[in-house]
Amino acid sequence: MRILVTGGAGYIGSVVTEQLIESGHEVVIFDNLSLGHMEAVHPRSTFVRGDLADRAAVFEVFDTYPIDAVMHFASNTLVADSVEFPFKYVGDNVVNGLNLLRAAVEHGVRRFVLSSTANLFDKPERMPIDEQERIIPGSPYGESKHMLERILYWLDRTVGMRYAALRYFNAAGASVLRGEQHEPETHLIPLVLQVALGQREKITIFGSDYPTPDGTCVRDYIHVMDLAQAHILALQALTDGSRVYNLGNGRGFSVLEVVEMARQITGHPIPIVMGPRRPGDPAVLIASSDRIRAELGWNPRFPDLRDIIQTAWDWHVAHPNGYGK
């Protein structure tokens, strides 16, 4: 298939592209490089630099390349940023997604995979969180993904768009060539590894008074390679109908456990300081991925936190100052 990957120069989109190409698909990447990196673009993909806000440019991609399916990663993705700048999220994320969907529908494309998020579940009643959980977005970011999921639901019912919405918990780890680099960096694992590289003095722990065993937040870290595999399985399954899946390992690790594992792997003491809670952070987020395991046979290859942090560390050591530096 020829697959249009928006955000294919970004962290998850670039690793998914790698696996799509390895599985024999052709990939057209559409990315404005505002958050992505040219060095992350797969050399065997077709790269189009463009912005999803530019509707004519989006239509032109579909006019130029016969696209069979879309995977949509290009997005603003930070919870705290979305609280400060809501229009970037319930505005741009949604409008850009609509431009993409309209172009896809008008060009007869009926297969779509959406990057969605655990931020749909702000007040979960059960842990781990399965797909039956009530959706209560935790921020304008979560709401923007929820809106796109709802638009897809209606496109399925009205024009036969078959979609998969994949709600990621905490994506982490790296492939050999592609890893996690944001500017500014806000994510726990890359920040901890920057301390180990001597680029930061210490890591601030956002809250130590949560109702968890050690008082720090618990998250479900999922290896980006396993996440990528789930996209490929979901794409293949679209012919049997639309679907939503929660994607995680089903195991939670506290912030302190992540830091301790990074100390073991890097051999660096990684000093910590305790700080206040970060607004919007729930105490515990753990996914139940039983549905995708049962329906698609998804089976994570790297469920251990050690493998996740080791691969991230290997990538950071190979790219100490990030891509291209």
Ligand code: UDP
């Ligand atoms: N975190 C932290 N210090 C940091 C960055 C993150 O204590 O400098 C915590 C954060 O509060 C959360 C966990 O690490 O509980 C994972 O945060 P991250 O931003 O990586 O992902 P999120 O869970 O927000 O998607």
